[in-house]
Amino acid sequence: MTSVSAAHSAKDYKSEVKPVWCPGCGHFGVLAALTKAFAYLELPKDEVVTVSGIGCSSRIAAYLDGYGFHGVHGRALALAAGLKAARPELTLVVAGGDGDGFSIGGNHFLHACRRNMDMTYVVMDNEVYGMTKGQASPTTEPDWSHSKLTPRGTGVPRFQPAAIALAAGASFIARGFAGAPNELVRLLVRALEHPGFSMVQVLSPCQTYRPEQKAWKQAVHPVEEPAPADPSEAARLIQSDDGLALGVLYAQRLPVYQPRNRVEAELADLEAEFLLSTTPP
Amino acid sequence: MSCAITGSGGSGAVTAGSMILEAAARAGHYGLMTRSAGPQIRGGESAAMLRFGPQQITCMGDSFGILAALDWGNFSRFAGEIPLTPATLILADPDAGQAPAELEPYRPQIHWIQLRELAASRAGGRFNMVAVGAIAAAAQLPLAAVLEAATATLSRKGAEVVAAAHECIRMGYQPPSAAGAQVDGLATTTSAPDTSVAAAPPQRWNISGNEAAGLGGLRGGVRFVAAYPITPATEILEWLAPRITRLGGSLLQAEDELASINMIIGSSFGGVPSMTATSGPGLSLMMEGLGLAVASETPVVVVNVMRGGPSTGIPTKSEQSDLNIALYGLHGDAPHLVLAALDIADCVLTLHWATQLAEQLQSVAIVLSDQLLGQSRAIIDPPDTPEFNLGRRLATPPEAGQEYQRYQLTAEGLSPMSRPGQPGLSYTADGLEHNQAGTPSSLADDHATQLAKRRDKLTGFAPGPLWAEITGSGELCLLTWGSSHGAVLEAAEHLTAQGRPTRVIGLRLIAPLQSQALRAALAGTQVWVVELNQDGQLYHYLRAAAVLPEGTKALARPGPLPLRPAEIIRAITQESAHDQC
Ligand SMILES: Cc1ncc(C[n+]2csc(CCOP(=O)(O)OP(=O)(O)O)c2C)c(N)n1
Ligand code: SF4
Numbered sequence: 008m009t010s011v012s013a014a015h016s017a018k019d020y021k022s023e024v025k026p027v028w029c030p031g032c033g034h035f036g037v038l039a040a041l042t043k044a045f046a047y048l049e050l051p052k053d054e055v056v057t058v059s060g061i062g063c064s065s066r067i068a069a070y071l072d073g074y075g076f077h078g079v080h081g082r083a084l085a086l087a088a089g090l091k092a093a094r095p096e097l098t099l100v101v102a103g104g105d106g107d108g109f110s111i112g113g114n115h116f117l118h119a120c121r122r123n124m125d126m127t128y129v130v131m132d133n134e135v136y137g138m139t140k141g142q143a144s145p146t147t148e149p150d151w152s153h154s155k156l157t158p159r160g161t162g163v164p165r166f167q168p169a170a171i172a173l174a175a176g177a178s179f180i181a182r183g184f185a186g187a188p189n190e191l192v193r194l195l196v197r198a199l200e201h202p203g204f205s206m207v208q209v210l211s212p213c214q215t216y217r218p219e220q221k222a223w224k225q226a227v228h229p230v231e232e233p234a235p236a237d238p239s240e241a242a243r244l245i246q247s248d249d250g251l252a253l254g255v256l257y258a259q260r261l262p263v264y265q266p267r268n269r270v271e272a273e274l275a276d277l278e279a280e281f282l283l284s285t286t287p288p
Numbered sequence: 289m290s291c292a293i294t295g296s297g298g299s300g301a302v303t304a305g306s307m308i309l310e311a312a313a314r315a316g317h318y319g320l321m322t323r324s325a326g327p328q329i330r331g332g333e334s335a336a337m338l339r340f341g342p343q344q345i346t347c348m349g350d351s352f353g354i355l356a357a358l359d360w361g362n363f364s365r366f367a368g369e370i371p372l373t374p375a376t377l378i379l380a381d382p383d384a385g386q387a388p389a390e391l392e393p394y395r396p397q398i399h400w401i402q403l404r405e406l407a408a409s410r411a412g413g414r415f416n417m418v419a420v421g422a423i424a425a426a427a428q429l430p431l432a433a434v435l436e437a438a439t440a441t442l443s444r445k446g447a448e449v450v451a452a453a454h455e456c457i458r459m460g461y462q463p464p465s466a467a468g469a470q471v472d473g474l475a476t477t478t479s480a481p482d483t484s485v486a487a488a489p490p491q492r493w494n495i496s497g498n499e500a501a502g503l504g505g506l507r508g509g510v511r512f513v514a515a516y517p518i519t520p521a522t523e524i525l526e527w528l529a530p531r532i533t534r535l536g537g538s539l540l541q542a543e544d545e546l547a548s549i550n551m552i553i554g555s556s557f558g559g560v561p562s563m564t565a566t567s568g569p570g571l572s573l574m575m576e577g578l579g580l581a582v583a584s585e586t587p588v589v590v591v592n593v594m595r596g597g598p599s600t601g602i603p604t605k606s607e608q609s610d611l612n613i614a615l616y617g618l619h620g621d622a623p624h625l626v627l628a629a630l631d632i633a634d635c636v637l638t639l640h641w642a643t644q645l646a647e648q649l650q651s652v653a654i655v656l657s658d659q660l661l662g663q664s665r666a667i668i669d670p671p672d673t674p675e676f677n678l679g680r681r682l683a684t685p686p687e688a689g690q691e692y693q694r695y696q697l698t699a700e701g702l703s704p705m706s707r708p709g710q711p712g713l714s715y716t717a718d719g720l721e722h723n724q725a726g727t728p729s730s731l732a733d734d735h736a737t738q739l740a741k742r743r744d745k746l747t748g749f750a751p752g753p754l755w756a757e758i759t760g761s762g763e764l765c766l767l768t769w770g771s772s773h774g775a776v777l778e779a780a781e782h783l784t785a786q787g788r789p790t791r792v793i794g795l796r797l798i799a800p801l802q803s804q805a806l807r808a809a810l811a812g813t814q815v816w817v818v819e820l821n822q823d824g825q826l827y828h829y830l831r832a833a834a835v836l837p838e839g840t841k842a843l844a845r846p847g848p849l850p851l852r853p854a855e856i857i858r859a860i861t862q863e864s865a866h867d868q869c
């Protein structure tokens with residue numbers, strides 16, 4: 008079904024829906040990078056499906072052309088697992104925010120990592136709940152006191168996406184930055200090419216509720232290549248890092264989970280089991 | 289003929305019951321076996337309750353003709369579920385000790401048989417097999433049918449196990465010495481029981497309600513299932529797991545019900561008819577996902593096998609108390625289908641139909657079953673295979689210059705649905721309110737038109753005669769749903785025979801309610817709404833819909849004990865007598 012016309016330019020992957028995002032929001036950079044990665048890989052746009060949850064970031068599903076599912080808060084990975092099981096040939100991108108993926112959807116995140124179905128999970132991490140107007144998320148630092156909900160900060164250590172993904176069995180873990188577009192496109196391409204579950208945590212500044220994230224531009228730094236394929240080495244790298252190291256943090260070929268069943272029986276064969284005359288062998 | 293077999297963990301009461309059911313089936317009877325278990329995970333006491341006879345059987349009777357107690361361990365736990373009469377023949381082993389005090393009034397009816405001693409005389413002999421022989425003889429089942437049933441049930445365990453079982457069955461197969469006693473109206477005799485060779489077994493099915501529900505889904509076209517185990521629905525998923533794959537479909541074990549409902553939304557969006565099965569606590573977790581399916585118009589089927597609620601409630605026993613959540617659990621104006629299966633065989637039809645309706649109407653179908661249907665087995669005629677020819681209406685590529693609109697308003701009220709991969713028909717499904725193109729919209733007009741479309745597609749379709757099973761006619765009408773249908777039918781038969789012609793309506797399609805047809809069916813009758821929950825959930829739903837004639841009465845009580853025919857008759861006749869004073 009590959010579209011032969013294949014005018015694979017990034018803007019072909021962008022829909023006509025105008026984003027609701029604030030000017031300067033990091034999510035624009037992620038949208039642009041994804042369309043470039045699709046174009047680079049010449050993916051037939053009707054065979055890419057973007058599944059998302061709820062949040063500013065999750066709105067991205069409607070901004071990409073092609074098929075998409077903008078579901079409920081936190082459940083995108085589960086919805087995508089069902090879709091992938093039913094339609095293995097589709098390219099699946101799951102996108103959402105840090106709240107969506109690590110808080111309300113935390114359990115699905117763990118199980119998506121260990122299930123290792125072939126899909127790319129892009130978490131647009133701004134360390135805040137943008138859509139609900141600026142509450143602390145699991146990745147917010149404990150002493151961030153700018154939310155009315157937690158005026159003295161959460162007092163709770165941050166969720167460590169990369170470390171947890173590794174522990175949960177993910178086979179590809181990377182970190183990108185919305186403000187470093189070329190590197191981000193390269194990471195997304197590698198993630199899309201990786202067979203199995205690939206997680207890309209994208210630092211994606213929230214202009215409105217975390218303006219101080221502008222400083223990320225100066226603070227981010229690359230990790231060394233090549234990425235470790237050994238989990239304990241990757242753990243050391245991830246644990247010793249300041250959360251601002253960009254690049255692939257871990258990549259390993261692990262068995263990809265994908266039911267592929269051929270028709271071996273007709274319904275009538277199954278129904279025959281109920282007949283009294285059938286004596287089990 | 290009816291019998292109950294009880295025993296503590298490991299005594300093999302349920303195995304014995306299954307074998308009697310199979311034997312009765314091979315002897316040409318229809319049958320039903322329900323089971324009950326204590327709260328232990330493994331090895332607790334259990335009871336098998338059976339009834340068989342020349343007609344299809346959809347409920348237990350008012351009492352049991354035979355009680356076979358393999359031992360007395362925790363017998364009292366089942367006392368409420370196994371009503372006895374002065375005519376009940378009780379089979380018990382003297383080596384299992386004294387009968388408990390509650391059996392005192394029935395002491396003369398106890399027929400002692402040395403189950404353990406006889407079994408010990410054969411290497412590998414098991415006393416529950418001696419009991420099978422004894423029960424079969426008392427119930428006048430031909431020996432050949434019992435032996436065949438034993439072969440069919442045990443052949444997996446090897447020839448020696450079958451041979452030992454056969455010998456034990458033969459030892460037990462003696463007429464009860466309480467000669468002249470009546471068992472369910474059959475005179476038991478001292479003459480040698482029927483040992484003639486059984487004819488070929490009839491072309492009937494031995495199936496549980498949970499298997500039937502799984503099969504109905506497959507017949508409806510389901511080829512993806514997401515599964516999270518929960519009593520008493522798990523067997524649907526376990527039955528499907530190895531079978532759906534043979535049909536080229538797949539089953540995923542989910543991390544929880546939040547995942548399973550979203551997984552089937554994803555697979556259905558992918559174009560594959562999809563379902564999951566759960567019970568009350570799981571259905572509660574699925575509510576937000578079900579709303580997403582409604583709003584995004586993604587067809588999904590959820591079977592809810594009801595157990596006692598609320599909360600963890602009584603996981604192993606039945607109740608019909610999830611109608612309210614099935615009808616009203618979703619937030620927003622979220623019309624969807626609610627169906628209920630009326631008996632074990634009907635689980636096949638109801639799931640088949642529900643799946644096809646959900647697909648055609650791009651809707652959510654919640655199908656209610658309950659523990660009494662799901663975990664019971666019946667001998668039934670193979671269910672018909674109706675051709676519904678409903679199914680999903682797929683979008684075709686738009687004409688030149690036109691754009692595909694996923695949520696388009698059309699004359700027939702359904703928006704053609706595309707499938708990822710179809711060129712030129714892409715869209716983003718959304719739980720956010722949207723316009724016809726699927727673009728998120730908070731405009732009043734878009735909200736009103738999309739809400740109305742989702743309502744009208746359900747109220748506007750003609751379901752045909754399957755919306756209810758209507759049996760008989762008369763001035764009395766018993767309106768019911770779910771597993772209570774069996775007991776209500778039997779009550780109506782008795783009432784009719786006693787000179788009070790009675791009609792029964794079993795609702796299969798509960799939402800959208802077929803108000804007009806229902807009003808017509810109820811017209812001119814004294815209506816009773818009969819159901820197994822405390823609050824009269826169906827009764828209140830129907831009252832709110834203003835379909836019940838004046839003076840309608842409710843017969844509602846909680847589970848876990850199933851409604852019995854005599855109880856229904858008693859309630860109705862007492863009330864009528866009261867009315868006359
Ligand atoms: C079940 C549920 N609970 C709460 C909400 C409210 N809600 C919407 S978005 C959101 C947080 C989004 O944060 P994040 O995923 O980090 O995305 P961002 O807006 O920061 O991009 C919350 C709590 C909801 N939509 N659904
Ligand atoms: S609130 Fe923050 S995350 Fe949301 S659109 Fe605005 S800048 Fe982006």
Ligand SMILES: [Mg+2]
Pocket residue numbers: 062104105106131132133134135136137144
């Ligand atoms: Mg966020």
